[in-house]
Amino acid sequence: MKPESVHAEPAPVRRAVIAAAALVVGLFIVLPLVNVFAQALSKGWAAYASALVEPDALAAIELTLLVTALSVGLNAAMGLVMAWAITKFSFPGKSFLITLIDLPFSVSPVIAGLVFVLLFGAQGFFGGWLIDNGWKIIFAWPGITLATVFVTFPFVARELIPLMQEQGTAEEEAAVTLGADGWRVFTRVTLPNIRWALLYGVLLCNARAMGEFGAVSVVSGHVRGETNTIPLQVEILYNEYQFQASFAVASLLALLAIVTLLAKAALEARIGARHRGH
Amino acid sequence: MRLNFGPAAAAALIALVGSVASPAPVRAADVTLLNVSYDPTRELYAKFNELFAHEYQAQTGKSVEVKASHGGSGKQARSVIDGLDADVVTLALAYDIDAIADRGLIAPDWQKRLPDNSSPYTSTIVFLVRKGNPKGIKDWDDLVKPGIQVITPNPKTSGGARWNYLAGWAYALRKYGSEDKAKDYLAALFRNVPVLDTGARGSTITFTERGVGDVLLAWENEAFLSQRELGADKFDIVVPSLSILAEPPVAVVDKNVDRKGTRAAAEAYLKLLYSKEGQKLAAENFYRPRDPEIAAQYRDQFPKVDLVTIDDPIFGGWRKAQQTHFADGGVFDQIYSN
Numbered sequence: 001m002k003p004e005s006v007h008a009e010p011a012p013v014r015r016a017v018i019a020a021a022a023l024v025v026g027l028f029i030v031l032p033l034v035n036v037f038a039q040a041l042s043k044g045w046a047a048y049a050s051a052l053v054e055p056d057a058l059a060a061i062e063l064t065l066l067v068t069a070l071s072v073g074l075n076a077a078m079g080l081v082m083a084w085a086i087t088k089f090s091f092p093g094k095s096f097l098i099t100l101i102d103l104p105f106s107v108s109p110v111i112a113g114l115v116f117v118l119l120f121g122a123q124g125f126f127g128g129w130l131i132d133n134g135w136k137i138i139f140a141w142p143g144i145t146l147a148t149v150f151v152t153f154p155f156v157a158r159e160l161i162p163l164m165q166e167q168g169t170a171e172e173e174a175a176v177t178l179g180a181d182g183w184r185v186f187t188r189v190t191l192p193n194i195r196w197a198l199l200y201g202v203l204l205c206n207a208r209a210m211g212e213f214g215a216v217s218v219v220s221g222h223v224r225g226e227t228n229t230i231p232l233q234v235e236i237l238y239n240e241y242q243f244q245a246s247f248a249v250a251s252l253l254a255l256l257a258i259v260t261l262l263a264k265a266a267l268e269a270r271i272g273a274r275h276r277g278h
Numbered sequence: 279m280r281l282n283f284g285p286a287a288a289a290a291l292i293a294l295v296g297s298v299a300s301p302a303p304v305r306a307a308d309v310t311l312l313n314v315s316y317d318p319t320r321e322l323y324a325k326f327n328e329l330f331a332h333e334y335q336a337q338t339g340k341s342v343e344v345k346a347s348h349g350g351s352g353k354q355a356r357s358v359i360d361g362l363d364a365d366v367v368t369l370a371l372a373y374d375i376d377a378i379a380d381r382g383l384i385a386p387d388w389q390k391r392l393p394d395n396s397s398p399y400t401s402t403i404v405f406l407v408r409k410g411n412p413k414g415i416k417d418w419d420d421l422v423k424p425g426i427q428v429i430t431p432n433p434k435t436s437g438g439a440r441w442n443y444l445a446g447w448a449y450a451l452r453k454y455g456s457e458d459k460a461k462d463y464l465a466a467l468f469r470n471v472p473v474l475d476t477g478a479r480g481s482t483i484t485f486t487e488r489g490v491g492d493v494l495l496a497w498e499n500e501a502f503l504s505q506r507e508l509g510a511d512k513f514d515i516v517v518p519s520l521s522i523l524a525e526p527p528v529a530v531v532d533k534n535v536d537r538k539g540t541r542a543a544a545e546a547y548l549k550l551l552y553s554k555e556g557q558k559l560a561a562e563n564f565y566r567p568r569d570p571e572i573a574a575q576y577r578d579q580f581p582k583v584d585l586v587t588i589d590d591p592i593f594g595g596w597r598k599a600q601q602t603h604f605a606d607g608g609v610f611d612q613i614y615s616n
Binding site for chain 2: 117120121122123124127131136138139221222223224225226236238239240241243
């Protein structure tokens with residue numbers, strides 16, 4: 001059954017709509033992406049490579065990898081726990097908790113960053129105590145990680161909750177009846193059921209964590225070679241008339257976007273197949 | 279040309295993230311200083327930090343690494359207040375350092391600790407226009423004409439923007455004779471501003487790279503630098519009939535250096551700014567040097583401008599100017615909201 005047979009629109013209208021969609025995608029998505037790589041390579045491969053191994057760029061890449069690994073790890077663990085708690089048990093305040101999970105999506109990242117400055121900054125709630133004890137949170141990697149964790153918090157939980165709700169608790173109950181303990185139920189029953197959705201959430205979380213600008217910008221302090229992540233480094237290079245280097249570093253994020261997109265498509269096919277199978 | 283594996287490997291590394299955490303690299307310098315500065319000084323301090331590292335090693339035998347952070351002057355001051363670990367601050371105007379001093383991080387008399395109001399170099403505000411000056415912009419009057427787009431950063435966050443604003447105020451006050459008329463002038467000027475960036479460099483990029491606007495109100499050093507970086511065939515500098523003497527000051531952040539034990543190095547760093555080499559570097563990066571000898575050497579580089587200072591009775595110093603114009607509900611808020 002061809003999809004178009006359902007619709008009554010004449011062929012010219014159909015073609016016009018498709019052309020418009022293709023034009024918009026081409027103009028606003030493909031063209032800028034191609035431009036990133038064109039600019040990055042405008043002075044050749046050698047210049048491209050040297051922009052990436054420049055010490056400040058390397059430091060930005062290292063910091064981004066560290067922050068992303070920490071926040072994705074934390075959020076995967078917390079997302080699992082949250083989804084588990086929400087879908088397998090019932091308790092008062094459950095719907096409120098679900099609302100709270102979405103909070104980072106509705107708060108501007110800049111505000112999120114400022115909240116951490118207000119809490120952990122020198123003038124902030126914990127600031128004096130932190131400084132007296134030699135802890136650096138804001139304007140250092142822990143603050144950048146906190147801000148990233150906040151911004152990317154919902155991704156894993158949001159992917160898992162609908163799926164786990166749909167799956168219900170029947171399989172777990174069966175496992176318990178057969179004598180499996182909690183950990184065994186989790187690793188043998190729950191985790192295999194949700195692994196693709198979990199991976200999907202991790203993927204989105206990862207992409208956002210590496211690309212986050214606003215919240216990180218507020219808590220970074222912009223110290224060169226120390227507290228700049230890849231997106232901040234891109235801005236700095238651009239503002240210093242080093243356009244080619246800026247696009248070279250930006251191309252890392254563009255590559256990440258492409259890899260994420262492909263992986264996402266593959267995962268969606270996987271999840272879709274499972275759904276149809278059920 | 280066999281470097282192709284570099285980007286590919288880096289990209290693969292990026293793509294695989296989620297599993298690997300790499301620790302921050304260990305730096306070998308004996309002393310590390312952090313200079314928290316304003317926006318357009320990036321190029322100056324990149325060079326000056328090398329000079330200092332060299333001089334300090336020669337004098338003390340210790341290696342030193344100076345890290346830098348740049349942004350809108352007001353925003354940078356706020357970061358230091360919030361705990362950014364600056365050993366020295368080199369900001370766009372005295373009020374921003376006063377704000378840090380008010381929180382007890384810097385001694386109140388900081389501006390008297392170094393010569394020339396603690397400002398080792400000066401600058402002023404000029405206009406950068408498109409090549410050939412197609413809109414015929416000659417003086418402050420031309421900025422309020424209908425259809426002229428003026429690019430300037432936000433005075434709330436940017437030091438350069440506050441100098442821009444005050445220079446315009448001084449001109450209007452002198453020309454029209456009353457504060458009300460000066461307010462009307464600035465209100466008209468800001469009606470012609472399509473976008474307020476947070477820092478001077480953001481505005482420069484908006485004007486030069488994104489091609490927005492007919493005239494950029496810019497630090498003189500910033501205007502010269504964009505000519506050097508992007509080509510003298512693209513932009514002209516217009517010197518208005520009256521401008522302001524901008525004194526970007528420097529200070530050691532007492533509380534931070536005492537905690538970190540870096541006072542000696544931090545003080546040496548600022549002192550070097552006043553040396554012949556330091557002054558030369560400033561002039562090469564288009565800041566007006568204080569040292570008479572170096573200033574004489576670079577005399578031809580800087581156009582003669584009629585300059586009003588911040589201590590002129592029309593402003594009464596930075597604290598008063600800040601309070602009158604840029605505090606919440608001040609003149610800038612009044613003219614910008616209308």
